[in-house]
Amino acid sequence: MSARNPGTGKDEAGAEPARGRSSLSRRGLLRGAGWLGAVAALFGGGTALARQAVDTAAVSDSVADLFQKHYKKMSREEMQEAIARIERRAKRDFDVAIHVGNEPPLENVVFGYAISLSRCKGTRRCVEACMAENNTSRDSQIQYIRVLELDHGETNLTNADPYYDGENVPRKGKWYIPIQCQQCENPPCVKACPVQATWKEPDGITVIDYNWCIGCRYCQAACPYWARHFNWNDPKLPADEVNVDTHYLGNRPRRRGVMEKCTFCIQRTRKGRQPACLEACPTGARIFGNLLDPNSDIRYVLENKTVYRLKEDLGTEPKFWYFAD
Amino acid sequence: MQRMDGGRRPLSRYLAALPVALPLMLAVAFAAVPLLAADKPPTQSPEEAESVLKQIMAKRFVVRGVTARGQTLSQAPPFKVVPRIPSLTKYPCTNCHDNSFVDSRVRVLKEEHTDLVFEHGGGRFWCYDACHNGKDMDHLVSLRGTPIDYNQAYILCGQCHFQQAEDFAFGGHGRRAGAWPAPRDVPPTAEHLLVKERGKIAHWKGERVLLSCPACHNAHAPAIRPFQASPVPEVRSGLKRAPGEPEGAGPFSEWEAFSGGKKR
Numbered sequence: 197m198s199a200r201n202p203g204t205g206k207d208e209a210g211a212e213p214a215r216g217r218s219s220l221s222r223r224g225l226l227r228g229a230g231w232l233g234a235v236a237a238l239f240g241g242g243t244a245l246a247r248q249a250v251d252t253a254a255v256s257d258s259v260a261d262l263f264q265k266h267y268k269k270m271s272r273e274e275m276q277e278a279i280a281r282i283e284r285r286a287k288r289d290f291d292v293a294i295h296v297g298n299e300p301p302l303e304n305v306v307f308g309y310a311i312s313l314s315r316c317k318g319t320r321r322c323v324e325a326c327m328a329e330n331n332t333s334r335d336s337q338i339q340y341i342r343v344l345e346l347d348h349g350e351t352n353l354t355n356a357d358p359y360y361d362g363e364n365v366p367r368k369g370k371w372y373i374p375i376q377c378q379q380c381e382n383p384p385c386v387k388a389c390p391v392q393a394t395w396k397e398p399d400g401i402t403v404i405d406y407n408w409c410i411g412c413r414y415c416q417a418a419c420p421y422w423a424r425h426f427n428w429n430d431p432k433l434p435a436d437e438v439n440v441d442t443h444y445l446g447n448r449p450r451r452r453g454v455m456e457k458c459t460f461c462i463q464r465t466r467k468g469r470q471p472a473c474l475e476a477c478p479t480g481a482r483i484f485g486n487l488l489d490p491n492s493d494i495r496y497v498l499e500n501k502t503v504y505r506l507k508e509d510l511g512t513e514p515k516f517w518y519f520a521d
Numbered sequence: 522m523q524r525m526d527g528g529r530r531p532l533s534r535y536l537a538a539l540p541v542a543l544p545l546m547l548a549v550a551f552a553a554v555p556l557l558a559a560d561k562p563p564t565q566s567p568e569e570a571e572s573v574l575k576q577i578m579a580k581r582f583v584v585r586g587v588t589a590r591g592q593t594l595s596q597a598p599p600f601k602v603v604p605r606i607p608s609l610t611k612y613p614c615t616n617c618h619d620n621s622f623v624d625s626r627v628r629v630l631k632e633e634h635t636d637l638v639f640e641h642g643g644g645r646f647w648c649y650d651a652c653h654n655g656k657d658m659d660h661l662v663s664l665r666g667t668p669i670d671y672n673q674a675y676i677l678c679g680q681c682h683f684q685q686a687e688d689f690a691f692g693g694h695g696r697r698a699g700a701w702p703a704p705r706d707v708p709p710t711a712e713h714l715l716v717k718e719r720g721k722i723a724h725w726k727g728e729r730v731l732l733s734c735p736a737c738h739n740a741h742a743p744a745i746r747p748f749q750a751s752p753v754p755e756v757r758s759g760l761k762r763a764p765g766e767p768e769g770a771g772p773f774s775e776w777e778a779f780s781g782g783k784k785r
Contacts, residue, residue, distance in 0.1 A: 304564035320751035337755035362750025470697065470723045479745060480696040480737065485725050488564040490573065491598040493692025493725070499577050499589040500693065521688070 254288060257281045266392070267405040267445070278407070279444065286449050290433055294440040296448050299466040301399035307460050308400075308487040308494040309471075310503060310517040311374060315481035318343055318365040318372030325476030326376075329461060330447040331439050333431030340458040341376040341473060342422065353506075376473070377402065377423035377458035378506060378514030388418035394455070400487075400515050401460050403445035411453040420507050421514075424457045460484075487515065586683060588691060594679075597690035600729035603698045603736065604672045612671065614658035623655030640742035652677060652740070678734045689731070696737065698730035699723035 264270070264278055279296045286294045323341045332338040344356035348369050356373070366372065383402050386394050393408040394415055416424040430452040442448040443463035450456050461471040465484075469475075474482040485492035497503065503517040565573065577589045587593055606612050617633070627647045630637065639646070649655050654662035661669040661677045669677050679686025688694035737745070 306567065317745070317747070318750060319748070323754070324751040339754055342754075359753050362753060364747040365750045366747060465725065468724050468726045470725050475699070475723050477696075478737075480694065483693065485692070486564065488567065488570050489726075490563065490565060490570070495570075495574075496588070496688075496691040497693050498574060500688075500691075521684075521693070 251288070253284060257284060261407065264407050266408050268395075275444075282444075282448055286438070289430075289449065290438050291435050292438045292440060294438065294442055294448070296442050296444055297463060298444045299463075301397050301401075302466060304486075304488050306400040306487045306515070307379065307465060308485060308498070308515045308517070309379070309460065310483040310494055310497045310501075310519060312481045312483070312501075312521055313371060313373060313518055314520045315479045316343075316372045316374060316477075317479050317481075318345060318360065318362070318367075318370070319478055320362060321476040321478055322374055322473035322482070325472040326458070328437065329439055329464075329472035330458075331431070331433060331442070331449055332425075332456070333427065333429070333433065334437070335432035336427070336429055338425045338427070338431075338456065340423070340425070341374050343372055343374045345370050345372055347371075373518065374473075375421060375423075375506070376516075377460075378421050378512070378516040379458075379460060381513035381515060382511060384418040384420065384510075384512060385415035385424060388414040390414060397445075397462075399466070401462055401465075402457070403459055403462065404455055404457060405445070406448070406450050406454045406456070409454040411455065413455065415455055420510055420512065424455050427452050427454055427456065586687070588687065592691075594687055594690055597687075598692070598729065600690065600731050602672065602675060602731050602733040605674060605733055605735055606671050609671065612659075618655075618658040620656050620658055623649065625649050625655065638739075638742045640744070641740065651681075672733070674735050674740070675733045678740075689734075692729070695734075696732045697723045698732060 260277070260281060265274060270278060275298060279298065282296050283294055286292060320343050323339050323343060326332070326340050327334070330340065332340070342358045344353060344358050345360035345367070346353075346356045348371060350356075353373075353375075360367070360370070379400055379402055381396075381400070383396055386396060386402060390412060391408060391410055393410065394402060394404045396402050411426065413424075413426050416426060427450050431450055433449070438449075439447060441463055443459075443466070446459045446462035461469075461473075465471060470484055471482075474484050483493050483497050485494035487494060487498075489495065497519060498517065501519040501521055503519040505514045505517055508514075611617075625647065646652070651664065652661055654660060654666075654668065657668055659671075661671060661674060663669055663677065664680055675686065675689060679689070685694050734740075
């Protein structure tokens with residue numbers, strides 16, 4: 197089923213740039229612009245640059261970033277170079293030696309998530325853990341999880357309060373629902389992206405190539421769950437709070453002007469660990485596992501609890517369920 | 522088979538048995554194939570998983586003590602629990618309790634265990650009613666009188682809380698080992714989120730190591746108490762506080778009213 201708008205995006209098959217006409221392709225134009233810029237920098241700003249102590253590694257990294265290919269099209273060597281550049285940049289920006297992993301999706305694994313609404317007490321520990329794990333900016337306070345508070349009997353999420361007072365939760369007469377990326381099986385954000393910088397991985401996680409993202413925020417508008425967030429500024433992180441265990445498609449440090457989102461902690465879950473939000477939940481409301489393993493926690497919940505999905509009528513097929521027990 | 526010619530001509534006898542023996546051998550060989558292939562993880566293809574779920578949903582009805590797939594508690598995937606005894610400060614109980622003397626009078630404890638609050642079951646229980654055995658203080662006791670190790674307290678709890686016990690065994694209730702502290706002992710705070718705590722690892726695959734019931738619930742007052750939530754989210758970059766909304770006034774009520782349906 198394809199609900200693709202013919203006016204907005206090209207098809208997967210049609211997106212391959214025409215090899216024979218490189219002078220007209222996006223790559224070719226970019227490359228030309230890059231060389232022009234380099235020449236201009238040499239002649240025009242050369243003296244100004246020379247007066248300051250130029251970090252040549254930083255400049256050459258920036259130039260190389262400009263010519264970096266899409267994640268799916270990089271060879272192994274190009275990928276290693278890209279990762280080395282990211283690690284060098286993190287060293288410059290935050291003075292921390294990070295490790296950027298590139299673990300592939302696990303075989304026979306599709307991730308699913310469930311939250312017990314009767315056990316969620318609105319403690320917001322998941323939000324705190326998520327920020328600590330995913331290196332989100334402490335300055336602009338990007339938070340992948342919004343915990344909403346509603347009155348008993350209220351089910352209309354537009355009447356929810358995400359800024360409730362956290363003194364002695366759960367408060368009387370209230371219930372809580374955390375909302376984050378639902379990892380749709382049919383993700384509208386992926387369809388909206390004009391440059392294919394975001395896609396669904398084989399293990400069901402929708403990821404972003406932060407280097408390929410142009411920051412148009414179409415995906416943010418397309419997402420019905422408010423799960424995508426835009427970096428208006430360069431993320432600011434204290435050095436001692438940087439999580440050094442990162443993934444290329446996950447929690448590596450981002451730049452200004454790109455989107456970011458929950459990736460089910462791809463850097464953890466692809467190694468068999470649990471997402472940080474689940475690990476931090478003090479009441480055990482969160483359940484995570486492999487949808488294809490009949491003995492997994494998540495399959496037990498799907499088979500034995502009365503589960504529902506948010507905005508099911510949109511046909512986005514979230515792999516994220518809510519239940520009460 | 523009938524005996525022929527006093528045991529002569531053995532080859533033809535074997536040949537005569539071939540029509541029976543060959544299918545037998547083939548059947549044994551095919552039966553062994555799943556055993557040999559048992560090394561593979563027992564995962565399903567997406568279509569298979571979906572069809573199993575649909576079948577279950579189609580004939581779904583609630584039976585106590587049995588999952589939707591008809592499994593009983595003993596058929597749950599194998600798990601271990603984190604031992605409880607190392608965190609019991611007064612264990613072994615026989616240091617003080619003489620197993621020969623049982624004082625089962627309901628009273629206010631004034632000398633020892635003064636910190637205990639008896640809220641379980643609305644205060645209906647006394648120590649020896651269902652859980653402790655005055656004759657064998659170092660073990661808990663089941664309703665039938667068999668001793669239960671303190672490390673296996675979930676067996677005791679599951680006698681009454683059977684639905685929770687089933688959820689616990691199959692993965693629908695509780696937390697795995699390596700998670701951040703439970704509210705029972707330490708309400709987790711921001712310090713636990715920092716780098717030094719990241720060495721503790723909880724896994725979704727591999728061996729299941731679960732936290733037993735008393736890790737989160739105080740057996741004498743099991744309800745989780747309300748506690749302080751993590752900080753209120755900041756107003757996000759790019760959004761503004763509504764006019765007249767005071768700085769730091771707790772929950773923001775008015776701003777983001779543009780999102781449409783906010784009614785107060």
